[in-house]
Amino acid sequence: MELFYCQNASDGVFTLNEEESAHCVRVLRHKAGETINVIDGSGTLYECELLDANPKGAACKVQVASSCFGVHPYRLTMAVCPTKNIDRYEWFTEKATEIGVDVIATVIGDHSERRTVKTDRLRRLVLSATKQSLKGALPEVPEPVSVKDFILSAPADAIKMICYCFEGEKRSIPEVLSSETPSVMYHQSTVMPDRSTVMPDQIGHLPEICILIGPEGDFSPAEAELAIAHGWKPVTLGSSRLRTETAAMVAVTQVYTCLGD
């Protein structure tokens, strides 16, 4: 199954951009009248009839729309400091998209050596991983903000966790999730609704989770204190010594395992 991405339909007709059109018409040789699958990044899959096999702007008409295509039953924001070697960070964005994430927020910490990322490049990687892993919802990749601004702006009702190396009482992500979300109970008793039964109106009620992962030099004490003061729960990823991108990947996998279907 091949997905094409197009942000807006007008009167039920999507007109693919040049890149998608060329792929559809030149590479995959689709002809007018054939059915192609389009996503608009909102979570809906559109089965469309190709009207005009124009390699510069292929137009297709929506036949069937199925909501919640490949969505997961939680909302996860991963706020991760960029790694010195950007390949490692880009790799994380691809893997997190495959497994299940809603927002990949680049945050810059007091100890971050790298203080910029190419957001457009990350968005392209995320789009290609979304299509490759057959998901209808495109994770957001906002512009970078400071760790402190992110801590202060996170939604009040989210389950907020910060992974740092400072000493002190910490729980694991599964421990926090099982104490904070009934969904984990569903999961354990395996009556978790499968994703196809997650309806749009439920999405607003899915557990909202934010996880902060620091840079190679960890968070500064000021950042950690600010997070704790604002209700962020300190969590541990276990006793292995993990690189930034590996820690972020383990956190995404733990949420997927606890709350996924």
Next chain:
Amino acid sequence: MELFYCQNASDGVFTLNEEESAHCVRVLRHKAGETINVIDGSGTLYECELLDANPKGAACKVQVASSCFGVHPYRLTMAVCPTKNIDRYEWFTEKATEIGVDVIATVIGDHSERRTVKTDRLRRLVLSATKQSLKGALPEVPEPVSVKDFILSAPADAIKMICYCFEGEKRSIPEVLSSETPSVMYHQSTVMPDRSTVMPDQIGHLPEICILIGPEGDFSPAEAELAIAHGWKPVTLGSSRLRTETAAMVAVTQVYTCLGD
């Protein structure tokens, strides 16, 4: 903390190879009389006194040996078909080593497009990830075998799981582990012994787990049937569509989360 790797000590003296010696003496500028940390890959950390700062063959004498350095309380063999793009497979070997794995077995399936790997290169990556993540035990990287030979040669008393996309009854890895290993109960009641208390004589009694991950084209029906016939449990990694290396990484993380400390 910097680790040096040297396979054999003679009379309590390690002589580092040329590469390790140059790194120790030329790059880190260690002098005779200083303390350096050496691993032999068996799980023991050796605090050593540098006797001879020879950049071609630095010799150091063991002062203190601590067993079970950075070990995890399970034995995990990941048998994974190599990916077409070898970078993805190499990336997996690094990540699995960081998180915790004991054997990374390359297996060649009936549907494998790639049928060879550079085992020496994988071993170098695994060694560097072992040192970087401060582990005393070096994961084994055996020469490739066929999926069928691997299925037949796996230890009888291991918990054996195969991830495939065929229809049928499947459990998740955490479900299988919690039904098969008392350790998971320890973990859930958080009285899991921390790694420093895992003594060598216990290692033989750690839960032994083997997980098989197929190629891009999945296992052949014959491979899947052979595995089931030999007591392998079919498992699902959830509803996300994961690439081979992502699936393998998720499996390693789930074992680490369920059985790790």
